[in-house]
Amino acid sequence: MGRRRTASARRHAARSPAHLPRPGCCGQSRRRDHARLGATADHPRPRPLYRRRRDSGARSCPRLDRRQRALIRLAIRCTAPICWTSVINNGTSVTRPAPVTVQEDLRRDHDLLCTAVREAGAIALDFFQRGPRHWDKQPGDPVSEGDLAVDSHLRERLGEARPGYGWLSEEGADNEARLSAEKVWVVDPIDGTRSFIAGRPMFAVSVALVENGRPIAGAIYNPAKDEFFDAIAGGGARFNGATCRVRATADTKAAALLSSDSETRRNLWQSRFPEAEIVSINAIAYKLGLVAAGLYDGVIALKPKSDWDIAAGELLVAEAGGVMTTAEGGAFAYNGRDVIHPSVVAAAPALVERLLARLAD
Template structure:
């Protein structure tokens, strides 16, 4: 019997972890991408090569979108597409941190249907399939949903506290926290370790596709900064930020957000 998409992604994630952990982080060869797009290492490329080879051979009809593969419009004509970040948190990988992840997802007609976020150095594997709930290391997980925003612990980098993002320039009170790796932040909210997360700048699809499904299957809401559902496999694979939390807290955040604040141009 053919493997389900989720079991295929889980197997691929474990293999990705074996490859990435063969490298020593700070000693891995690295380059800076043009245009200030950040670093890439030989580990990113090795993981990407394996994933593209193995996943595409198992699902030859699926399209391919990865941070480390030159994009092609061919994926736009496919019903299903892999959306991959070989190593989310490359800067942390280079520094020798344990907090980096493999983010692997399948989207069908713009909606993510299977997803895995794997942190091999922390032995954490988050997974979800549409309609089947979300798990951490095989155990079900669920988002939290505090009743009062000022008691909520929300993952948000400092730029998200720019008053221009908020109604009348008033940044709401909440407990602020931060973790590297956007995929990991989304997974932590799905797990209920944190109550919400937000990134109000344009976000690449490969950073957030897996987290979107894992969060929703854990009972949370995951939208862009305007409250719109996230849709994937766009011609320009960048979305207008991410706001993720339990339903009650998600609504409270949007009471304070200013939709006219900085976001995607146009």
């Protein structure tokens, strides 16, 4: 039988509630406990302790009951990874990080995306300020050296950080490997190339991360106006770092609607919505960001759009409390074989209903 406890230990045990750790289980090393206390009928030899390792040093913790351990496991899953070291009987130790949750993984992707888009915006702004060289990929479809430089930077930055993700860009060759990728970057290096070439500050870098056909993170950045829009699925939308919401406008009489120069010239909206204010901007992703930020009421576009034009914008509008559909009320799915969508209508839910009803007449 081991030695009897000291008088000091007996007094401490008598004063301590039953649920608190026994003497020697907190703030003292396991070896010292064994040497001093030994093993008795009412105080068995302590079990292995568990220590939480921070950036430097380690400290001993009291033994926890089952409920406390369950709460700690739940907290670990909801916070950043922490390294835990368990001290084993033979003196060896095993260190392993707490598992990364899906939400943590998404936030890391979102942070990476936002950083890359800001960097790309700085590149675009440099070309914009000095006037980029440009040419037509095909008649009526211009591209500039700024588009290609931004695309190259984003592909390198995002591709190196997430080599397993797919890639779909307006300025890159399509690769069907993206169809089997779990997650895909959908990129418009410069949305609004015509404005960019003409020296008008109505353009933006637009990037979305798509999973299972739906955008889960997105950012749109107009560096010429320093306007940054970002969103994460389930985490809301932000405009220059502040949470934003779509306007709650429900009546077309009070609505300011965004369209394009070509559709305005064709008098598509003045005849259908004579009571509304129609504003022309030739950059669909940027327009969706403006609606998500509550700066305009809605967007209408009957000209077909591609995945890279609208994926990030749809997430922004949805997370800001709005709705985006086709002119027929259809939903969008991204990263399919066909990346073209027939039309876009985006606004607060009540206004979208009014717009769709008028478009159906």
